[in-house]
Amino acid sequence: MFAYIVRRILATIPVMAIVALFVFSLLYIAPGDPAAVIAGDQATPADVERIRASLGLDRPYLVRFGAWLWDILRGDLGTSIFTNLPVATMIQQRIEPTLSLMIVTLILAVSIAVPMGVVAAWRQGTWVDRAVMGFAVLGFSVPVFVVGYVLAYVFALELDWLPVQGYTPFSRGFGPWIENLILPAVALGSVYIALIARITRATMLEVLQQDYIRTAKAKGVGQRSILFMHALKNAAVPIVTVIGIGIALLIGGAVVTESVFAIPGLGRLTVDAILRRDYPVIQGVVLLFSFIYVLVNLAIDLAYTLFDPRIRY
Amino acid sequence: MAQVTRRSALLLAGGALAAPRIADAQAQARTLRFVPQANLSNIDPVWSTAVVVRNHGLMIYDTLYGLGSNFRPRPQMAAGHEVSDDGRRWVISLRSGLRFHDGAPVTARDCVASIQRWAKRDVLGQRLDALMDGIAALDDTRFEIRLKKPWPGLAFALGKPSANICAIMPERVARTDPFTQITDYTGSGPFRFRQDLFRPGDRMIYERFEGYVPRSEAVDFLAGGKQAHFDRVEWIVMPDPSTASAALQNNEVDWWETPLPDLLPLLRRNRDIQTELVNTAGNLGVLRFNFLHPPFDNPAIRRAVLPAVDQRAFMNAAIGTDPALSTVPAGVFTPGTPLANDEGLSVLSGPRDLEAARRALREAGYRGERVVMLSATDLPVLQNLAEVAADLLRRIGFNVDLQAMDWGTHIQRRTNRGTVDAGGWSAFCTTWEGLDVSVPGSHMPIRGNGANAWAGWPTLPRLEELREAWFEAPDLAAEQAIAREIQRLVWQEVPFVPLGQVLPLMAHRRSITGVVKGGPALFWGVRRT
Numbered sequence A: 001m002f003a004y005i006v007r008r009i010l011a012t013i014p015v016m017a018i019v020a021l022f023v024f025s026l027l028y029i030a031p032g033d034p035a036a037v038i039a040g041d042q043a044t045p046a047d048v049e050r051i052r053a054s055l056g057l058d059r060p061y062l063v064r065f066g067a068w069l070w071d072i073l074r075g076d077l078g079t080s081i082f083t084n085l086p087v088a089t090m091i092q093q094r095i096e097p098t099l100s101l102m103i104v105t106l107i108l109a110v111s112i113a114v115p116m117g118v119v120a121a122w123r124q125g126t127w128v129d130r131a132v133m134g135f136a137v138l139g140f141s142v143p144v145f146v147v148g149y150v151l152a153y154v155f156a157l158e159l160d161w162l163p164v165q166g167y168t169p170f171s172r173g174f175g176p177w178i179e180n181l182i183l184p185a186v187a188l189g190s191v192y193i194a195l196i197a198r199i200t201r202a203t204m205l206e207v208l209q210q211d212y213i214r215t216a217k218a219k220g221v222g223q224r225s226i227l228f229m230h231a232l233k234n235a236a237v238p239i240v241t242v243i244g245i246g247i248a249l250l251i252g253g254a255v256v257t258e259s260v261f262a263i264p265g266l267g268r269l270t271v272d273a274i275l276r277r278d279y280p281v282i283q284g285v286v287l288l289f290s291f292i293y294v295l296v297n298l299a300i301d302l303a304y305t306l307f308d309p310r311i312r313y
Numbered sequence B: 001m002a003q004v005t006r007r008s009a010l011l012l013a014g015g016a017l018a019a020p021r022i023a024d025a026q027a028q029a030r031t032l033r034f035v036p037q038a039n040l041s042n043i044d045p046v047w048s049t050a051v052v053v054r055n056h057g058l059m060i061y062d063t064l065y066g067l068g069s070n071f072r073p074r075p076q077m078a079a080g081h082e083v084s085d086d087g088r089r090w091v092i093s094l095r096s097g098l099r100f101h102d103g104a105p106v107t108a109r110d111c112v113a114s115i116q117r118w119a120k121r122d123v124l125g126q127r128l129d130a131l132m133d134g135i136a137a138l139d140d141t142r143f144e145i146r147l148k149k150p151w152p153g154l155a156f157a158l159g160k161p162s163a164n165i166c167a168i169m170p171e172r173v174a175r176t177d178p179f180t181q182i183t184d185y186t187g188s189g190p191f192r193f194r195q196d197l198f199r200p201g202d203r204m205i206y207e208r209f210e211g212y213v214p215r216s217e218a219v220d221f222l223a224g225g226k227q228a229h230f231d232r233v234e235w236i237v238m239p240d241p242s243t244a245s246a247a248l249q250n251n252e253v254d255w256w257e258t259p260l261p262d263l264l265p266l267l268r269r270n271r272d273i274q275t276e277l278v279n280t281a282g283n284l285g286v287l288r289f290n291f292l293h294p295p296f297d298n299p300a301i302r303r304a305v306l307p308a309v310d311q312r313a314f315m316n317a318a319i320g321t322d323p324a325l326s327t328v329p330a331g332v333f334t335p336g337t338p339l340a341n342d343e344g345l346s347v348l349s350g351p352r353d354l355e356a357a358r359r360a361l362r363e364a365g366y367r368g369e370r371v372v373m374l375s376a377t378d379l380p381v382l383q384n385l386a387e388v389a390a391d392l393l394r395r396i397g398f399n400v401d402l403q404a405m406d407w408g409t410h411i412q413r414r415t416n417r418g419t420v421d422a423g424g425w426s427a428f429c430t431t432w433e434g435l436d437v438s439v440p441g442s443h444m445p446i447r448g449n450g451a452n453a454w455a456g457w458p459t460l461p462r463l464e465e466l467r468e469a470w471f472e473a474p475d476l477a478a479e480q481a482i483a484r485e486i487q488r489l490v491w492q493e494v495p496f497v498p499l500g501q502v503l504p505l506m507a508h509r510r511s512i513t514g515v516v517k518g519g520p521a522l523f524w525g526v527r528r529t
Helices: A001-029 A033-037 A045-055 A061-073 A085-122 A126-142 A146-157 A174-208 A211-218 A224-258 A266-276 A279-307 B006-012 B013-031 B051-060 B108-117 B123-129 B154-159 B241-249 B262-266 B297-310 B310-319 B354-363 B379-394 B405-414 B462-472 B476-493
Strands: B031-035 B065-067 B073-075 B078-084 B091-094 B132-137 B144-147 B191-194 B201-210 B231-237 B273-276 B281-288 B371-378 B399-405 B428-431 B496-502 B506-509
Touching: A001 A061, A033 A045, A033 B379, A033 B405, A061 A279, A085 A126, A085 A174, A085 A224, A085 A279, A126 A146, A126 A174, A146 A174, A146 A224, A146 B241, A174 A224, A211 A224, A224 A266, A224 A279, A224 B241, A266 A279, A266 B405, B013 B031, B031 B241, B051 B191, B051 B201, B065 B154, B073 B154, B078 B191, B091 B108, B108 B123, B108 B132, B108 B144, B123 B132, B123 B154, B241 B262, B241 B506, B262 B273, B281 B310, B281 B379, B297 B354, B297 B379, B297 B476, B310 B379, B310 B496, B371 B379, B371 B405, B379 B399, B379 B428, B379 B496, B399 B405, B462 B476, B462 B496
Parallel strands: B031 B231, B371 B399, B371 B428
Antiparallel strands: B065 B073, B078 B091, B091 B144, B132 B144, B191 B201, B201 B231, B273 B506, B281 B428, B281 B496
């Protein structure tokens, strides 16, 4: 197992290298010029060139890529063209809100969606099942930003229960921290809940048809125990897979959610950097996201062994 | 007075939690929470031309001169000046008590270095750079500027409020290459920037600088006594207008700089919110042509567009149908400023005649060349202007290819001087800050200096002569006469078409009073009642 983990972690290196090459090349060929943005309308072409030179953007592709790669290998993600701040500092400033949002959303989604899916499978064909599936369709169909606006209108503007926007660091207390995260997490989690609930239901339906479930029933095992101890554990592998895949969904959704609720996270940092062509920031954030995704996949693979003892690495 | 919401009341009732909450509420009363028009992506107002950076610059730096609400310069950091040698020698003296945020006194050497750096980047600064025969500190409080020829507009240039402002920085900072960002943000203005709390894309924190000595006169736009009444000003970046609107309604912020016109009726219905016109100079909508390639290299074709331009239609699309939010007709110079005039304005204000435009286009020899119109879709005002312009050009008979892109790409595409088949362009719409286009010196759309002109690159020597004449105009009457002549020439050569003056409102909690009018959001004079 340990050797497997080490192998998987080592395998992230070529993956990250390919991502790095891809991201750098994509930005190199993409239209847009930060020097022109900085120089403004009053600048002469010579001014723009001077700014481009001062930013090192006039150097050939391979020289720039080599310098960037060398910095990355030394743990230096570079400096933002616009803010003059180290990219690592900017990521450090922004990672807590995004991680908080993702964790709260994940906890919320799993704790709601899995029981919903289980109950829907158990009560297949009844109004409970139809209600759960109806909710799932709704969750898939309504865009995150619409859910966000509706929640903000009802719970912040009308009822005045929760704030409209912003983020309070965890260091300032659990109460203020969670207060700012409830609405965004519900908005972002709606799609996720729908996805997990549907998969849980489908997988549970399949498992509930198995012989050992019938045997458990015949032995007089309780309904709750059958559902959550026998069936759910055996249905867990596809559910965990979907939860893992959904992390990417969360990263994408966080961009929208952070904008709607003015949460200063990595999603907004990425969008701002793309709009300004702040290359070092875009490269740093995309590398970070891909690294997180690789790690999440590793964690999922390892989680399989917990739910299915037949799986060994 | 800060309002107590149901949520805060519930939380206040929470016994043990009450004490810190009350302390927070007290701190909040001394803090102004402001939603700026955009993210402050960098913080050097000489290096960057972004409007939001200029606004930041006005907070933390003071200037030697400041414009009053009549758009004329008045001494600000300067105590005054003496002009001698037939207008070729200016000796500017500093008023006493000026200090930088690190406590060091502001000296003439700091001013000299600041002017020298600014003069490499700003359009009026470059004019000064070309005219300057020398600049030197005479002692700690006086410095001289020697000019090759007289320039009555020097005080205006040093106090110009449009980007780039001549921000006075410590000499050690101002020695930074003008094409490189500064890293030391020691300012000279009424607010101190908390660099340690700078979170770009999230919030910027400013604190009142206790060592700032305001002038004794009443505040008058960028001149007079800049009295800061808040201990702390927080700029909170909110990219989504609906969120900013909800935050303002929910008393989570105090002041929103650029409410979306669509949301104004909603805000107006809230009795705790006031909407008002603060930036009286607004922005001038502009339709720009590329002079380098057909069809707009032909002045007759450019002129053919004029009879069909309906400024009201452009303004309706840009900012809505409320006539209070825009001014038409608008000429070459910002309506409401001293150089605005009606010379030949009937070309845009008379009855619109699409058929006349079509006829003029045919007679001008248009051969159906593709007209590439650039549209920045992430800036709604510009996108709407481009849509209306594209529709107008199509109806006149142009073969229009409207190309949508984000602003970053738009900026780069504009620098492409090639033909449309080589990635070039034919026309685009934008807006210019009213303060910029209020005088010929900083009015980029009228520049006719060919390759060095603003995108579109017209070569119009007569316009350049008139601009030069404005710099040397001895008084306002002479300036106004030149402005009329410039406007007359613009209708002939059509380097651009004015599309109307956009007058965006600001929205703030009704408890916020004393907002200084004239231009951007300023943070002196404002208080909470």
